[in-house]
Amino acid sequence: MSLLIAAFGFGLVSMSVIALAAVGFTMQFGITNMINLAYGEVMIASAYLAYYVNQAGVSIWIAMLGGAAFGAVFSFLINRFVYAPFQRKGTALLGMVIVSLAVSLMIANGMLPIVGYFSVAYRERFSHLLRIGAIALTVNQIVIIVLAVAVMLAIHALLRYTRLGKAMRATAANPTLARNCGIPTQRVIDVVWLITGGLCGLAGVVAALDSDSFTIASGAGFLITALAAAVLGGAGQPYGAMLGAVIIGLITELSAAVWAPDYKQVVAFGILVLVMLLRPQGLLAKRGALAAAG
């Protein structure tokens, strides 16, 4: 029983990391209609930037901001110079997926000679371990949970209570109509890439910190869990991604505690397949934050 409770605590950490990654990913798709398979590589590129800043003596919590800023700018540039020109030419969604896959490979192979294939770790990877009953979490992990909750609340506030959020929702619902109503959709999309790119960068640093050590190959793993949470919750729905992160984060850890740990991914993705069979649109597809305003 104590292992189950401990696993629940670890699940809170996992779901926080996944939520940070999945919300940015799903917003990119929901608002810009882009399934960005380069998301995992941007995460790992941001994690490496934070690593180099951290190695220069800067605290990882400050370096994390650098990672987020890098993710924002990098994602914005990728969209401006690669994705947007293809979209303007009317490239179909499947074609855009292939383009993003190509970008992913270019980033990974472009980074390899720079960062090498050796594992690296942040200087502050260890922090004090706190025990609350059977739950054992480090200070770093508690900060990650708090950070994820704060970011989720900020995303909720952005989408629900700001003019920008309403413009995003309008652009997501019907970009042509939104443009005709005077919403500068191109500018909105630029801002979306900056915000989601920032989330991507932040998630990359958090995931790398949570993993203790990481390599250039870690990006693919980050993408798969973010993608799974986004699809489970309903592609394009931030609240769905949050729910998906909660389910996948908790189930992977709890199934490792009660069943064979090497099957924890099987259990999580088995549930994903089951949900997709019963509710192909995902858990929150009709009630998401990006549904049309009003």
Place this chain on the structure above:
Amino acid sequence: MAGGRWRRLLTVPSVGLLLVLAGCGGSSGSTGGLGSGDLLVGVLAPFSGADANLGPAYYAACLAAAPAINNNGGVGGRHITCQKFDTRGEPADAAPAANQMIASNSNLMAVVGCTSDEASAVAPIVDKAHIPMFCMTGQSEFNKTKLPYFHRLVPADIFDAYGMVGWVIYGPSHPAWNKVALVFGDDIGSQSFVQPATNALQHFGKTVKNFPIHLGASSFRTEVQSMLAFKPDVIFTEALGSAGTYLGEVKELNGGQTIPFIGTSATIDPAWFKDVTSTISVNDVVQFYRGVDLGYTFSGTAYDEFKANLQTAASTFANAPKYGQRGSTLHLYDGIIMTALAMVATNSKDPTVYNPKIKEIANGTSGATVVHTYKEGLDALHAGKSIRYTGAAGQNNFDQYNNSQSGYILVKYDAQGGEVQLASLTPEQTKKLSDAGGL
């Protein structure tokens, strides 16, 4: 590595031009049965993906072997070149990579690499093309392989498991290790250690429990918590790419205390050392890590030349000198040298002719002259002698299935990542262990 890739891209038209010019001007530098033009060693291994750290060790072997041969006139005037063929550590990617390597390179003299990730997929392809290969796989399916072009210079994986049990039973300077946690990755190669280790440990009265982990996961906290509840005295492990994360979490959840852990020979690797020291510190690795490796002397004429050539190879591959004590690098270096000597000995570029000679040069025949370098071998062959090559990794002893076995040593790391030998297992001890393992 990308630099290498660009260089290759630029090289392609140049090579094409040279081939056209050679075709116009007739054969140049032809030396009878050995042909002309550069010879290629294909390094067929993971250079990307989860096992991306493996390929560079094999590439370094080739880069070191090439000057050993080329600086002594090559193979009948033909120079050796090395080319990477990335399998990504996946059979689905490896098979096309092998086919492409064979189809586009008629000058392929040997293939090195083919790890447990892809050996099952690529070995039959390379064998069908009649290209001698030296594979770094310990999979049991190759223990009695019928592929005549397959060569294995390292023991089957199960012997690594016996070596680890040997640490517990015969290893020096450690308290009694009675409870053993097996923490191996969920890949086929790593899981092959579990059963023989379990059998042997139980035979010697030890308590053992298996805690497999999913390689590549971003965290193993629940698995670690479960393993810690078992209260092991020592951990057996090979979880390449995930060891740093796992052991870091062990230390974290065990109140900052690292549990002694024993690694397979694959953990004697600079990438693994960097991965684990980055999470649990160099001091902990020096103090708590123990490993098994094949018995190398890291000395002698052959090793000195290998080491010097690795330094030279740094101009092509900056990390090459780091593989000076990596067993696979040493063995594959020897494999390439033996293949080149076999070509010279048979005066043939036809692998169906020189392939059987590799085994003869490795094992030696009665009255054979022992040689340690390509140059020594060349001189002896030119003097009409038969030779036995004992190279940088020591002596080879191929059995009828082209598997070469040698003894195990018990090792640790020093603070610089160098291997330190603490003891060795005698043949009698190894036999007791393998009998206990029963496989």
